[in-house]
Each structure stands twice: as C-alpha cells, then as structure tokens.
Amino acid sequence: MITPIWLYLASKEMWRNWGRFLLVSLVVALITLLVVFLAGLAEGLSLSNKEFLSKLEGELVVFQEQANLSLPSSQLDNETKRKIQRVSGVADVGAVGFSSVFITNDGNDWEKSVSLFGVELGKPGEPAPLEGRRLSGARAKEVIIGGHVALSTGLNIGDTLVVKSTQAGEEELHSLEIVGIADGQQFFFQPSIFVPIQTWDLIRPTPIVDNSQRSMTYNIVNVKMVNSSNEVDLAQIIQQEVQDIEVTDRQTAYEAVPGYQDQQRTFNTQQGFTLLIGILVVGGFFQIQTLQKVGQVGMLKALGTPNIVVSLTTTTQIFITNSLGVIIGAFATVLLASTLPPSIPIVFVGQQVAISLVTLLLIGPLGGLVSIRYLTKVEPLTALGLSS
C-alpha cells in the first residue's frame, strides 16, 4: 500500500524534528491536565453542594414560598405536607429536615462538621443503604452515614456516632448507632448523615429548651409523582392548590443553592481561558513553523505539490501533535488524581471529561487554521525569489 504523500511528508518531518513537536505536545498535555482537572474540580465542588438534592428519590422539591428556594430558610409543617399529598398526580411525599452539626466518635477523638438530615421512613428522601440496613423506627437512635463520612472518619456499621448539638445554649451529646452506609450525599460542602425525622427533631440545634413548646417543622417536602413526565404541570397544580409554597424540580433546587452558579461560572471561565491559551499556543507554534518554511513550501509548490497536499500535511501534524498532547494530558490527570487525598473534591464524570477532551482535540485545528490558510497562500514563485 502506498503511503499518501501528505502523510509521508507529515510523518517524516515530525520524525526528524520530534523534539520540537513533542515539546508542543507536552504543552498541550499540561493544558489538558489543567482543563480536565478544572472540570473534575468543578464537578467535585458542585457535588459537594448539590449531591443530596440531585440524588433525591422524588422528582419535585417543595419549599416555603418566602424561602427563595433556600433549604435552611424554608419551614414547612405537617398540614402543608398533608395537602401536598392529596394533590392528584402525587404518588408519595417525604418530609426532610436539615441541620448543620458536628459529630465525633464515642471516644471524642476527632470532630467533623456534617449535614444532618431527618428523613421519614419508607418515604421519598430516605436513603437506601449500600451496606447495612434501613432505619428501623421514627424515634430510633440510629443513623445511616454517607460514604464520605465513612471514608473520612473510618466509622463503620455497629459503631457509635455522637452528634454534638447546641440546644438552648448548651452543648448536648446524642449517641446514635450506625446501622447503614449510603452512597455519598454531600450538601453545603459537608458530608451527610441521616436519622429518623423525629430523632432529628430531638437532636437538632434549637434555641428552645422545652420541646413541647414548639410544633414539628421541617425544611422541604420531596414529592414523588405518579407520572414523572409532566413535572412542570404538576408543580403548577401543587402550587395552585397549596398556599405559601414554591415547587420546583431537583435541578432548579440545587442550582439555587447559594454560590452554586457563581462557582460553576468561575470554573467555566477558567476552562474557557485555558482553552483559549491552548488555541494560541498551538496556533503560535505552527505559525512560527509556517513562517520558517515559506521557502520550502514555495519550492514544493513549484515542483507541483498541490495546495491540498500542503494543507493536509500541516493538518495531520497539528492533529497528531495535539492528540498526543491530549492523550498524555489525560493519563497525567488520572495519575495525578489518584495521588490526591480524598479531601480534595475531584470527580470525573464520563460525559464531562469526554466533552473536555473533544474540545481540547479541536483547539489544535482551530489554532492551526491561520497557518494552514497562510500556507495555501504561499506562492510557488517564491522558490525563484519572485513575487506575483
């Protein structure tokens, strides 16, 4: 089989000048590392914010109307929950209470800040444990811990977890038995633990001493629909039939978490600038190469080399150099991520990594467009020292 002339010229030049091309590949690799790392960090940090809400079983989330979709600010009562339950199209509802507390083990050897969730047993919002069993009763002194808590504290099923809660100005300690471990469900940059809703009501931080003086409230209601295809319609119906609430889908709910969108925009901007730098680096390198090769290209054209061969030769070199850089960068990122401590929130999601890598593969041809256009304009007359 005859090697096409453009591939022959491209490969010979790269082989003879491998150091120069490898250097650019390594720069692309560093850019790839940065872009994919930023994508992983953006996803990891967004998960730290949204993981609990994004993994809720139900399709809709109900907030108090005046809470502006802020979970800590929202306060709902049992009457509201019952009204939501009665709306046609609602399959089931589950109340979820949220507090931020510190936990420790029974020896008080360490302390960790976590999101404490109160969930209704058998209702939307209750996590399904990956190990162990479900919570057994509405007032049980039991807890299911998220995977992140298990990983960072070493706590396991059967261990005792102590919740430190400030109640009426005093620090109270509440011992809970770990009965299960669920997958990671972070919220507000904290790992999560789950207790029965009435246990949560007893142990959560509160300014009131006498529990009989206050009624049971929680933060949100998670709604599971009969038919999950008409989220918007059902959300409107619930809002019309129940007063003083705001109903939204899970995505809108977690996008409303304070700082979430600003954080994502910051990362997207950083990625955009990094990609722009990549385009300029690749474009700059090939433009310098092109300027150095004007005489040689003129000679090749005078010999009868068509423009398409000249263009394909450079395009091939750009593609190979860039692809090699992206591959090296991708491997370097995996290697780097595997050496980082679990406390650094890096999460690689297949689709996002694929989008980043495809974008990185495109920066080469984009950066090289100017050089390729320049090369097609080189006059064969330059070989004779003339110009048209």
Added chain:
Amino acid sequence: MKTVLTAESLRKQYAVDGDIITAVSNISFELRVGEFIAIVGPSGSGKTTLLAMIAGLLTPTSGRVILAGNDLSLLNDKQLTALRRQRIGFTFQAHNLVPFLDAQQNVELMLRLNGRPSKDGRVRAKDLLNSLGLGDRLNNLPSQLSAGQRQRVAIARSLIHEPDLVLADEPTASLDTSLAYQVVKTFADLIHKQKRAGIMVTHDLRMCRFVDRVIQIVDGQIIQSTSDCSELEALANVELPDNLSESR
C-alpha cells in the same frame, strides 16, 4: 528532433507605482529534445521572469508557451500544477531540498508526488545518485551535505521522473568555480544522455561552454542567440581546470 518547448512572443509587464515596467519583451525561441540551453544575462535582465513563465508559475502579459503540446495559457491552476509535477524537473538557487528528507528520499520525492513510488524507482534514484558521485551520501540529510552535493541531489531529483523539460535557476550561484563547472557538466551530460531538454538560467557566462545554445538577454530582450562553439567559448572566456577540459 522533436520540439519540446515553444516560447512565442513572450512579454511580461508589471505596474509599479503607476508606471509600466517591461521585464520580458517579445521573446521567442524553441527547444528540442536532447538540447540544453543557457539563458544568460546580468541581474535584472528578465531571465528568471522568463523561466517562471516557461514553468507556468507566471502568466505572460502576452504571448504563449507551449510545453509538450500543451498551451499553458489554456490550463487552469490545477492543470498547471499537475503539468509541473509530471513534465518539468526543477533545480533552484536556494531552498532546493526538503530539509527533513535524506538525499535518496529527496530524489524519490518527485516519484511520490506523481503517485509512482516503487522499488524500481528506488533503484533508479540510487543509481542516479551513484552516477553523481553521491553513492555514500544516500542517507544524509541536506544539512549534512556540502553545497555542491546538495545541487547534485537536486539535479537527480529534477530528472528522476523523466520529465520533458528540466529547468535550472542559477544552479551554480552558491558554488565555487571548480564545483560550479562540475555541477553544470554533470547536468549537461545527464540531459544529453537521457535525451531530455534543459534550460539553465545563469548570470555566469563561464558556464556557457557546457550548453548547446546560449540565449543572451539584456533588459528583457534577446540580444544574441548562438550555438556556435567558438562563440560559446568566447562567451565563456575562462580557462577550464584540467579534469574538465574535455567536457564539450
């Protein structure tokens, strides 16, 4: 002998700052198979412009070039590129070789450009380089060759694809006298041996002793065209080194 090239009333004019500059004026000549001619003249006389028009790199203001039966004025860019690739061999004054290809690969380049790389082609390239005294330099890059060796590689490249016409633009410009004689003599020998037609553009009249005819140009016009041996020697007017004295 069959006519390979016909130049008919070639004229090239440029507009510079509103003035019309005539680089080549009313030049006509024919070139036959096996004939090697030199176009000589001082710098700025229009000889390279003439060569560019013959090669189809520059469109004449008037007149026409017929190469191997093809009227170049009737061909589009793509056809002209193909014609250069298939019918013409080139050596240039500078940027002659592809820097990342070795000597043999540079010679084979014309076969590859024409889609005809083959074992037979490799052998012919090797033989051609051997005949030019470069048998031990086949795998050397241009940067590892002397100026004379590079020109000889370019000569081999201009002949490997068996073109109808070989064009050489100042092939001896960067060579010392002894090397220049050797290069032009080699060129002339190969053109005669392979029955090609060749045109060498040079400002160095000493090279005229190796060609069959000299066309002398001044200010874009032919002032003399001669194939008379004594006239050519007179033009050259230089003592030859002993090893080249039997060249003509």
